[in-house]
Amino acid sequence: MxxxxxxxxxxxxxxxxxxxxxxxxxxxxxxxxxxxxxxxxxxxxxxxxxxxxxxxxxxxxxxxxxxxxxxxxxxxxxxxxxxxxxxxxxxxxxxxxxxxxxxxxxxxxxxxxxxxxxxxxxxxxxxxxxxxxxxxxxxxxxxxxxxxxxxxxxxxxxAGIGLGLALQRPVENFTDYLTVLLDQPFSVGQKIRVGDVVGRVEQVGVRSTSIRSLNGQRTVMSNGDLLNATIENLTDLPRRRIVQVIGVTYDTSADQMEMIPELIRSVVESVEDAQFGRAHFISYGDFSLNVEYVFFVPDGDFDHSLDLRHRVNLKLMRCFEDKGIEFAFPTQTLHLKRTD
Structure with missing residues (x-):
């Protein structure tokens, strides 16, 4: 065969x-x-x-x-x-x-x-x-x-008329999507704040945007709602400005108060990446003498700014302990008058 x-x-x-x-x-x-x-x-x-x-x-x-x-x-x-x-x-x-x-x-x-x-x-x-x-x-x-x-x-x-009516909402979604891409109020990976939601942008879709909050929760918002809301881009900063106010007790002498801004300057300048701005004795509080100081972080990384703030605060506390300067806390002084 x-x-x-x-x-x-x-x-x-x-x-x-x-x-x-x-x-x-x-x-x-x-x-x-x-x-x-x-x-x-x-x-x-x-x-x-x-x-x-x-x-x-x-x-x-x-x-x-x-x-x-x-x-x-x-x-x-x-x-x-x-x-x-x-x-x-x-x-x-x-x-x-x-x-x-x-x-x-x-x-x-x-x-x-x-x-x-x-x-x-x-x-x-x-x-x-x-x-x-x-x-x-x-x-x-x-x-x-x-x-x-x-x-x-x-x-x-x-069927153009019926198709146009049926595609009205998808076309609006696509227009919002193009607006996000062209205007670029944020991009994937950046940290933003929209209302009460703070997190990193995970994905920008045609209809919606996914945001991963700091506690790990995933929030999905439509692009139209995002564009109609106030968006704070927490990453897109050339540098971040940190403003802090500290209060010292009324037992602090005038000489010590005059010395505090220079102490703050030396502490901030000793921390790597921290850039000193200013420090001033600004007000007499109810229970403290208030000093405001400003320093800058040379990038927009929010986590980096928290790390620098932590290091500055810790060094400032140790510096004040060495100089005998006490931080204030809410107190009340009662004056009792005895009448016979």
């Missing part, structure tokens, strides 16, 4: 194609190992992910179709195989275009000195760009399958 020639041809194509894919895989791995030995580690990682998730499946799909083409199949099964293969090819190529385009755009933006949009904005626009690529891929697939696109466009044009 002889094997049909078409089956031999199909098996030969499958085996030859698999061998070619395996050899190509080994060759590309050798190239990737060579790149990994250089300084292009991020590029190597990207190529590895691209190869394993897109290029390799395209190779196996091509081998499958090439072998199937040698079989004398007809009818529904043959049409289904080719339709599914074309669909898978369109999906894989659309993914490839999305990933390569976004990677190239990100690299180009990072090399530009004054880019029109920032890499962070590109991340925000990426869902829209991916959607456009997927829509074009879908239209190309439908056209190749013989579907009349003119009829679809005519139906969409006739």
């Amino acid at each position: 002889s094997i049909p020639p078409f089956l031999v041809l199909a098996l030969a194509r499958w085996l030859g194609g698999c061998l070619a894919v395996l050899l190509l895989t080994r060759l590309l791995r050798a190239v990737l190992l060579y790149l990994a030995s250089s300084r292009q580690h991020s590029t190597t990682e990207f190529v590895v992910r691209l190869f394993t998730s897109t290029l390799l499946p395209i190779g196996w799909l091509a081998v499958l179709v090439w072998g199937w083409d040698a079989l004398p199949m007809a009818g529904l099964a043959d049409q289904a195989i080719y339709a599914v293969s074309r669909l898978m090819a369109v999906v894989l190529i659309a993914r490839l275009i999305n990933r390569v385009f976004l990677r190239l755009a990100d690299g180009a933006l990072r090399r530009m000195e004054h880019p029109v949009i920032t890499p962070e904005m590109l991340v925000g626009f990426s869902p829209m760009l991916r959607t456009v690529v997927w829509l074009f891929a879908l239209l190309i697939y439908l056209q190749n399958e013989g579907l009349e696109l003119g009829a679809i466009f005519a139906a969409l044009a006739g």
